[in-house]
Amino acid sequence: MLASKLYCPTLREIPAEAEVVSHQYMLKAGMIRKNAGGVYTFLPLGRRVVRKIEAIVREEMDATGAQEIMMPIMQPAEIWHESGRWSAYGAEMFKLQDRHGNDYCLGPTHEELITTLVRNELRSYKQMPLTLYQMQNKYRDEIRPRFGLMRSREFVMKDAYSFDMDEEGLHQSYQVMYDAYSRIFDRCGLNYKPVLADSGQIGGSRTHEFMALADAGEADVVSCSACDFAANVEKAVPCTLDMPEESLKELEIIETPDCSTIDDLTNFLEIPIEKTIKAVAFDVDGKLALCMIRGDHEVNDVAVQNFVGGNTIEPAAPELLAAHGLEAGYMSPIHAADPDDTFIIIVDPTAMNVYNGVTGANKHGYHYKNVTPSRDFKNITVATIRLMMESDVCPVCGAPIHMVHGIEVGQVFELGTKYSTSLQATFLDQNGKAKPYVMGCYGIGVTRTMAAAIEQYHDEKGIIWPVNIAPYEVAILPVSTKDCAMMDIAGTLYAELQAAGIETLLDDRNERAGVKFNDADLIGYPIRITIGKKSAAEETVEIKLRRTDEVEVVSIKQAAGRVRDIINSLRENNK
């Protein structure tokens, strides 16, 4: 490609809206442009990167025997009504009507569609295992689309679905996908970790998320320093902490003016935070869940939702609190209404272990002291609902843990029979008996993988692409396009590299050398070849690696061969 022909409008300034590095650099390097909130165009260089990731995904999927199909983006509402998810999915699903008033959604995922697609035609256990996949735009109407391609409303996803006759088959299909995903992210050059995760909206039992580790990641990942335990913090179940036993004192109500936060309270009472028990209230599909945890902990709302059951979880509104005798800022189980079908009180086991602690009195400006939950809390349910913290230990082996941020670039699910049951999709087993398919589903965020790679590989000058997903592998920079000798050398080398199947950009623009160097660094070609005055005089060129800044000077004749060797070496190491 000639840079003079390439449509790549680089920017001098980064638009203020771009908060994370990947978003900033993709805009600045002319790879993407925004068309609406969370909706982007991929310009030529961006499109090339996406296509390279797609090609890797497709190769690895095909290698597993998965078969590519293409389902519609526009899905009829009926199948979502059948599964019960039309309303469950909520405002995140884009919905529309056709000219006849029929309802459709823009697929956020395709469990309903694939299950109804194969039911009646995938009839026999002999046709299993079967895994089908597709690669296409997906749609989610995020409340606040942000971080460019990391949380957009239209994005490219690879989604796959497996069909097995039993759980054992599912475990195998799952493992095949798990391994393929590992190869895919290896080849994309990502530093990633598969972690245990929560199955959330999709449903099912076992699931792993593939997390690209990066500060900009929105997910918190817990991993053990000793064993191979790793989980999304939402899924991690922390150990219950003990506290030194004390003799129980008598419960006592105390005035605590302006102490609606734990910080206010500990300052006012001059007590350690571990002695406080705080309350957080949620509205789970209309049911009030009052959650009690130790003051230094945070609630894991996913754990709460899973425990209570339901499609949506939100902070409880003041009216809902009042209806159950709760006073915001001073809530506790004491003096609360009795739990029933619309109200549950959940106490974390570590909070249960507090002796003579402090908690709300359900009266504005008052708390109780000398609270011992096992004695003072009535009608409660005990369940682990706190988030794991850096100070916790590994729940498997007890060693210290690390907390890191991750970008979820893939997820594999064991769905089981959730969809085949609700959609009445069965096959005949060896005994001629109808059974629901045992299903798995598997997703990769293709465009998000692109963003994750940039989050991991960049410096202050720009992007540093792993070679397998770089828009071009090599950029040739003649320092002056007016110098015929330089341009001759550049042209010859360009032709040579192209003939060798190396994706090369020749920067033939009539720009200052500094502009070309800056653009090459910004766009992040793995290899830069500079052709300057010495090149003509000494018949050498300078080869520079973007990743390491290593520079070597080689003779023009050896240049193409040397570039090929470097690329092969980068490829072998997925760098």
Add this chain to the structure above:
Amino acid sequence: MLASKLYCPTLREIPAEAEVVSHQYMLKAGMIRKNAGGVYTFLPLGRRVVRKIEAIVREEMDATGAQEIMMPIMQPAEIWHESGRWSAYGAEMFKLQDRHGNDYCLGPTHEELITTLVRNELRSYKQMPLTLYQMQNKYRDEIRPRFGLMRSREFVMKDAYSFDMDEEGLHQSYQVMYDAYSRIFDRCGLNYKPVLADSGQIGGSRTHEFMALADAGEADVVSCSACDFAANVEKAVPCTLDMPEESLKELEIIETPDCSTIDDLTNFLEIPIEKTIKAVAFDVDGKLALCMIRGDHEVNDVAVQNFVGGNTIEPAAPELLAAHGLEAGYMSPIHAADPDDTFIIIVDPTAMNVYNGVTGANKHGYHYKNVTPSRDFKNITVATIRLMMESDVCPVCGAPIHMVHGIEVGQVFELGTKYSTSLQATFLDQNGKAKPYVMGCYGIGVTRTMAAAIEQYHDEKGIIWPVNIAPYEVAILPVSTKDCAMMDIAGTLYAELQAAGIETLLDDRNERAGVKFNDADLIGYPIRITIGKKSAAEETVEIKLRRTDEVEVVSIKQAAGRVRDIINSLRENNK
């Protein structure tokens, strides 16, 4: 691929809804499935064909220097309001709102999006010519989706857009695309014809449609038997026909009971149809157009719409007719209201040449005879508004013409400055003066091309794929999977062909030979290799060409080489 693993649910019966051959065979051969009206899933074999067509399109686009991008499917309404097409596009555009109530459409085309995408960044004549393209799903809410992939509501399209500094540049860009399209359809093996066409909704001046010639085509194509004139019948302007001069008789009103059709009238009056002048009335954006043509002709509504101007054309409602003094079944300019801004009378020049003819009297059950339009029609406009017929002659050279049906698989447009003007998208020319881009746009119906190929190449047994777009090039059929010798030969040959890069399916299913033969014919693999009892005994296999039914028996050792030669020969001839 092993047939036992392939997800390809063939059908015994053809669903009643499928009217055309391509739709029938794609359903029957397990290539597509319907998910909603005009909305389909492509199963593995169907997806493979689409991907092959996409690959050909991409190669030929890239070869022209066009650069691939990916614009969003979901487009914000604002840009369509800016261009004035939000309402103009009408009910054919799928519209939706996000959770904040913002309007979007599912792109039926991308002129607005690409123009606003590059404006402010494609700033200089030095960056031109520039052609950008993409391949993705497009959406049109057809009133009556039908014929499977030929008129669906979600379909894959390649759309390209060129930007030039002047008309001369546009002509060149247009020609480059025109030539690339010819190569694409050649490689897809289609029998096609580029024809002059009407630019319709998209706007602009010169345009050609690429028509795949097939009986199932919904378009009528006129082509000259002598010169290279070829046009969509909507675009073809027929010559004005003369009639023998006669002495004019006096206008006379006559009773014509039950003669509201031309057939009734000619039977009742026992006159030749050429002596009648019939009326057809349209509502063009609320304006009434009364169209007068000779009784044996048909109105070209596209010509009428172009002449009148406006976005929509529909048959005029009875109230609209009454408001202008017209009596349905007996309409004519005589006694009609005076034309004004809401009413126009258009008379075709051939109708003008009738002497002493018959036309309506605008009175139920009455006609006028001895009508001579040049004397009797007042306040009229003369314009060619009739459709060309088989009996017409070529408007260029006067030779006889042919009328054939065509499937529009591609279209190229010279848009000019229509969108760059309405969207204020300008560049600076050599003199530093701001000018609107001179644009072209170019579309290929990828999934429709797949259907067109089947319409052209099939027989009573099934599809006959051109080799370049076949799902697999070769199918190996061992007559019995229980015969180890046969399976050994089949397995060895399968491995050999795959190693040679030949896309091969091995039918290893435990089915009767007849089922396998039928499936192979239905699916339409270009080459079938049969391995039967003789194969083991005589070390030979039978190679059969689907296209010609030619059979040859070759030794097992020579089989792979012979297959490669046949494929190369098919490829060279785009067969």
